[in-house]
Amino acid sequence: MNEQQQLNYNRIAEAIGYIRANFKEQPSLEQVAEQVHLSPFHFQRLFSEWAGTSPKKFLQYISVEHAKDLLKANKNSITDIAWETGLSGSSRLHDLFINIEGMTPAEYKQGGKNLAINYSFAESPFGNIIVASTLKGVCYMAFNEDESAALKDLANKFPNASFTRKLDLLQQNALFIFQHDWSKLHQIKLHLKGTDFQLKVWEALLKIPMGQLSTYGDIAQQINQPNASRAVGTAIGSNPVAFLIPCHRVIQSTGLFGGYMWGKTRKAAIIGWEGARISTDH
Incomplete structure (x- = not known):
């Protein structure tokens, strides 16, 4: 994993951590993007490339209610x-x-x-x-x-x-x-x-x-x-x-x-x- 890929991974990992900690508030795309210091557009594209789905759908998948x-x-x-x-x-x-x-x-x-x-x-x-x-x-x-x-x-x-x-x-x-x-x-x-x-x-x-x-x-x-x-x-x-x-x-x-x-x-x-x-x- 090169330096840029590592940076992207760290950003997505941080975003996932934020979503997990705040899923009850259903944070918006803009709120999560702000946490990792990216524009909403750039964050949406990067997240979708890395996780294979949009941040919104990802939030749904990892929610506790979904697990239940x-x-x-x-x-x-x-x-x-x-x-x-x-x-x-x-x-x-x-x-x-x-x-x-x-x-x-x-x-x-x-x-x-x-x-x-x-x-x-x-x-x-x-x-x-x-x-x-x-x-x-x-x-x-x-x-x-x-x-x-x-x-x-x-x-x-x-x-x-x-x-x-x-x-x-x-x-x-x-x-x-x-x-x-x-x-x-x-x-x-x-x-x-x-x-x-x-x-x-x-x-x-x-x-x-x-x-x-x-x-x-x-x-x-x-x-x-x-x-x-x-x-x-x-x-x-x-x-x-x-x-x-x-x-x-x-x-x-x-x-x-x-x-x-x-x-x-x-x-x-x-x-x-x-x-x-x-x-x-x-």
Whole structure:
């Protein structure tokens, strides 16, 4: 991300933060533009390019009332809806569920010993990311503007693995998702390091359709652990693959968006971006 792109990202992130904090007042285009020191015309164009929708529509998508409506509509049928729509094609991410494979107990215990990992850096609509893969699939993806810090975090996940900076086909297929190229979804493979419980939670996240939201309690019900909402939250917080495993689609039962490993503003941005894509598709 060059200096101008970084500046634009920061401005849009600041605008999203302002909208989130003031959604009850339904701020006008002029009010939000003023917060980021841009003319309304320039801000409208820049925001639409970055988020894929207008500031007005984006405000609607990230409002708490919208989140509550989604939850209410799917209160008793999150799982049914996920299975019914998950393989319906261009507007769903459930296709990722086609290939999810946990590491062997030995690989997990040894911290990736003898595991060769390729990694690369890329730009996304939500900031710079690092993506890493084994021969079996994508094992790690995270938002991070600092490449050195990103690589350090990756190494901490797999302390005994060997690393090569290389963009391979597995990573390329995963990155197509940011370009809205849904035709590549069936080619995305995941190779996940986690406990049995974590893998069950991450699988459940993959079943949440794009444009829909779920709660920690809903996920606990889906994995047949209805009293494990807190443990579910911990597993979600350990998600090693940003965006592809959509932990951003899990919110609090009150309708509030709640926390996100890569920042609340980014979470709101992704939810809005996906909502805009669903609106466009339909």
